[in-house]
Amino acid sequence: MSHSDDLLWGATSDLSRFAALLTMAELGLADHLAQGPLDTAELAGRAGADAPSLRRVLRELAGMGLVRLARPDVYDLTPKGTALRSDVPDSVRSSIRMLGEEGFWYAMGMLPATVREGSSAFVKRYGHLYDHLAKNPTSSSLFDDYMTRRALTFTEGLAKRYTFPAAATMVDVAGGKGHILAAVLHANPQMRGILFDLEHVTAHAAQTLAAEGLSDRTEVVSGDFFDSVPAVGDVYLLASVLHNWDDEDAVKILRNVRRAMNPGSRVLVLEVVLPDDEAPHLGKDIDMRMLAIFNGAVERSRGEYAALLDRADLTLTDVVELGYGANLIEAVPR
Numbered sequence: 001m002s003h004s005d006d007l008l009w010g011a012t013s014d015l016s017r018f019a020a021l022l023t024m025a026e027l028g029l030a031d032h033l034a035q036g037p038l039d040t041a042e043l044a045g046r047a048g049a050d051a052p053s054l055r056r057v058l059r060e061l062a063g064m065g066l067v068r069l070a071r072p073d074v075y076d077l078t079p080k081g082t083a084l085r086s087d088v089p090d091s092v093r094s095s096i097r098m099l100g101e102e103g104f105w106y107a108m109g110m111l112p113a114t115v116r117e118g119s120s121a122f123v124k125r126y127g128h129l130y131d132h133l134a135k136n137p138t139s140s141s142l143f144d145d146y147m148t149r150r151a152l153t154f155t156e157g158l159a160k161r162y163t164f165p166a167a168a169t170m171v172d173v174a175g176g177k178g179h180i181l182a183a184v185l186h187a188n189p190q191m192r193g194i195l196f197d198l199e200h201v202t203a204h205a206a207q208t209l210a211a212e213g214l215s216d217r218t219e220v221v222s223g224d225f226f227d228s229v230p231a232v233g234d235v236y237l238l239a240s241v242l243h244n245w246d247d248e249d250a251v252k253i254l255r256n257v258r259r260a261m262n263p264g265s266r267v268l269v270l271e272v273v274l275p276d277d278e279a280p281h282l283g284k285d286i287d288m289r290m291l292a293i294f295n296g297a298v299e300r301s302r303g304e305y306a307a308l309l310d311r312a313d314l315t316l317t318d319v320v321e322l323g324y325g326a327n328l329i330e331a332v333p334r
């Protein structure tokens with residue numbers, strides 16, 4: 001079998017495996033199995049599922065190493081499957097549920113139509129993602145959990161590989177629930193932070209920051225970055241923000257940040273940076289989701305980020321690799 005055949009059959013299997021994983025996450029199978037093995041009929045009863053259908057999904061999940069047969073027709077959770085439990089610190093359950101939501105499936109399935117027309121089938125049906133999330137609290141909470149989970153892959157790198165100015169105030173522009181801000185403040189005890197995001201998101205951010213014991217070093221501000229951003233920062237962080245917008249909108253956001261900065265401030269753009277070659281890359285995979293879900297959202301190369309920053313009167317000074325494809329791009333006022 002040639003490499004391209006492997007890739008082809010691998011991708012079709014990945015689709016089936018993802019559907020089985022989604023079923024496990026949606027039906028809460030790992031939670032039901034947390035106290036010990038159950039036979040399929042009992043598990044189906046607890047999960048509100050059809051036992052013969054569930055049996056087939058369990059067989060697939062066993063092949064993926066997420067459950068195992070303890071006895072005939074009795075399944076147990078494996079250590080790998082434990083990550084699907086809701087109550088473990090590194091739970092991936094809500095992230096899987098988010099990626100498997102009806103709108104996200106629809107977006108990926110409709111990618112051919114999106115490419116034909118040059119505009120997102122998702123946006124046509126559901127509207128702009130952030131308007132959609134503002135109207136759907138469950139989806140919004142799954143999305144925020146997903147972003148938190150994704151950030152866990154690089155927050156350690158951010159704390160260890162980048163030197164923040166001492167006693168600085170960082171504005172986390174469109175910071176979501178504040179998980180990245182919290183990680184930076186924990187690693188830099190003299191810093192203070194401002195979390196800035198849309199109102200339906202900041203409503204939950206204060207709780208997250210309080211739970212982190214950071215209420216006294218943080219402030220939460222609601223607003224729209226197309227209007228303005230808080231003008232008190234020494235550091236402006238834009239994490240996974242610019243890749244959601246086309247060049248014109250990305251430059252508008254950067255110009256509003258630039259306006260808020262003082263001459264000594266710096267901006268940090270945290271994004272997956274695309275390589276300039278043909279190699280497989282996480283950023284190219286994420287770019288398919290950007291293409292499917294937004295109009296104009298795009299992953300960019302270092303050169304493309306430098307050009308955007310330049311249009312906002314900012315000069316790129318450094319790029320620090322944080323791991324898992326994430327990079328921190330530093331820029332200062334020109």
Ligand SMILES: C[S@@+](CC[C@H](N)C(=O)[O-])C[C@H]1O[C@@H](n2cnc3c(N)ncnc32)[C@H](O)[C@@H]1O
Nearest residue numbers: 130147174175176197198201223224225239240
């Ligand atoms: C992909 S998430 C990134 C969240 C966070 N920075 C992170 O990396 O986990 C993009 C964020 O942009 C926020 N956002 C979208 N439109 C916005 C706007 N017009 N003004 C302010 N924030 C906005 C969303 O609410 C969301 O939290």
